[in-house]
Amino acid sequence: MTILVTGGAGYVGSHTVKKLKEKGYSLVVYDNLSSGHREALEGVPFVEGDLLDGKLLSHTFCSFRVTDVIHFAGLSIVGESMLQPDKYYLNNVVGTLTLLNTMLAHKARRIIFSSSAAVYGEAEGVPILEECPRNPANIYGQTKAIVEKILEDYGKAYGLGYVSLRYFNACGADESGSIGEDHRPETHLIPLVLQTALKKREEICIFGEDYATKDGTCIRDYIHVNDLADAHLLAMEHLRSDRVSDVFNLGNGNGFSVREVINTAAEVTGTVISSETAPRRIGDPEVLVAGSAKARDILGWRPKYTELRKMIETAWQWHVKYPQGFGGRN
Ligand SMILES: NC(=O)c1ccc[n+]([C@@H]2O[C@H](COP(=O)([O-])OP(=O)(O)OC[C@H]3O[C@@H](n4cnc5c(N)ncnc54)[C@H](O)[C@@H]3O)[C@@H](O)[C@H]2O)c1
Incomplete structure (x- = not known):
């Protein structure tokens, strides 16, 4: 079983890849390096490609016999999303649709999706629970909410197994000091x-x-990036044990x-x-x-x-x- 990790050269992705590698999972990272770093992926199989490139994506599924997906790839600057909604809908929504359709074509049936606390918008009450309605206050959050909905629909219609993980504010770095947070521009x-x-x-x-x-x-x-990484491994095992698709908050x-x-x-x-x-x-x-x-x-x-x-x-x-x-x- 091989996991395709989209966006694995990014901040949360590279920390998760490091853990997956340490635990002996077979994986390949697929990333267009628009905000990720090749240096964050020492000794990891890597394909430089865009989610929107369905042909290369399909070729990658075949070459690496991909069975599962962890989907980090996305644009995530809130202010930019308000000024350039076209860019966000194309990359985050159409890009994810391309990925999901490629998965179906190759009979890959499990996906872990990086969602966000941004799906809640200005939620009332603390703490925020998963039952709170999705009510995003910006385009970035809107793209995450739309993908969550698409996953539900693909789950019902095609039997796709999914876990949407709604991260709050990721922070920290691996204690090895070899990888860390490097967004350009930095907004966190x-x-x-x-x-x-x-x-x-x-x-x-x-x-x-x-x-x-x-x-x-x-x-x-604030939630430490390695705690987020652990949650992805647990979510993958959850889906591999034939358990139901679900949505989880990940915060401290x-x-x-x-x-x-x-x-x-x-x-x-x-x-x-x-x-x-x-x-x-x-x-x-x-x-x-x-x-x-x-x-x-x-x-x-x-x-x-x-x-x-x-x-x-x-x-x-x-x-x-x-x-x-x-x-x-x-
Ligand atoms: N960092 C946080 O606090 C936080 C909080 C909530 C949700 N998230 C979500 O988690 C995911 C990872 O966040 P991050 O902080 O690691 O971001 P990041 O920018 O460091 O990583 C995203 C990765 O995706 C790649 N990518 C983007 N669009 C792509 C495309 N079309 N094709 C291929 N690769 C593409 C980038 O090159 C990058 O390596 C994102 O989807 C983000 O929205 C992050």
Whole structure:
């Protein structure tokens, strides 16, 4: 059985690939390197290709006898998705349809999909549970919600087995220090804060300090990338044991405020991290925290990184070693 890992050269993908490899799974990564890094995939079978290239995709399914798919490939910059919806619908929705139709043609019947907390939009109440309605507040989240719906329909009509994993905020890096988070441009809080500690940025911008939270800043749920990787292996075993298709939140269950992240990063890095306050961003909910009991109960998932400090330490280790990201080792 061979797993096709789309987007395996990206941040979450490369960490999952490393685990799959360590556990002896047979796999091939399929990635167009639009935001991924070839260097993140040492010794891993790799095909450089686009999801929209149905011919190459089909050839890859044949050559590697693909039976299962873990589907990370996607564009994920929220602001960009609002300005260029065509790009997002084409890549994330049409690209996924091409993938699913190729799977059916090659009788590959199991897929794990990287969904997102963005499918909930401004959910009411905390923690957010899987039953909360999909109500995305941006085009990026909309593409994830549409793919979730397509998976349900393909499940019913063609017997496709799927697990949609709704990640909250992925963070941290593998403790080996060999792979880490390198998005260009970077939009995620923890790497931005660490780039500020490295003096690659002058200051970190805090959008709103007047929320009704303990320190006035927004609260988010951060989940370590290796805990996400573990969930993918468990979800694959879940589907391979003929269990039902499902949707799971993947979060820590603990919220941390923007201010807490900055203060903890200052402690970890031993630096002063300058910040400035800007007005709230439209559509930024006050608190987003996942209820992940379902993944614990059904998949047996046990996140190992519960402390913010530890998560930031692993990310810092990567940033110190690769201050310029992949290709820029110190
Ligand atoms: N990082 C997070 O916090 C987070 C949270 C929720 C959901 N997600 C989702 O998880 C997935 C992985 O996120 P990430 O942070 O690792 O992103 P990433 O940008 O690091 O990785 C995405 C990978 O997909 C590849 N890719 C994109 N479009 C492609 C296409 N058309 N054909 C082939 N390859 C393509 C890119 O080159 C890249 O290697 C994404 O789908 C993202 O939307 C991420």
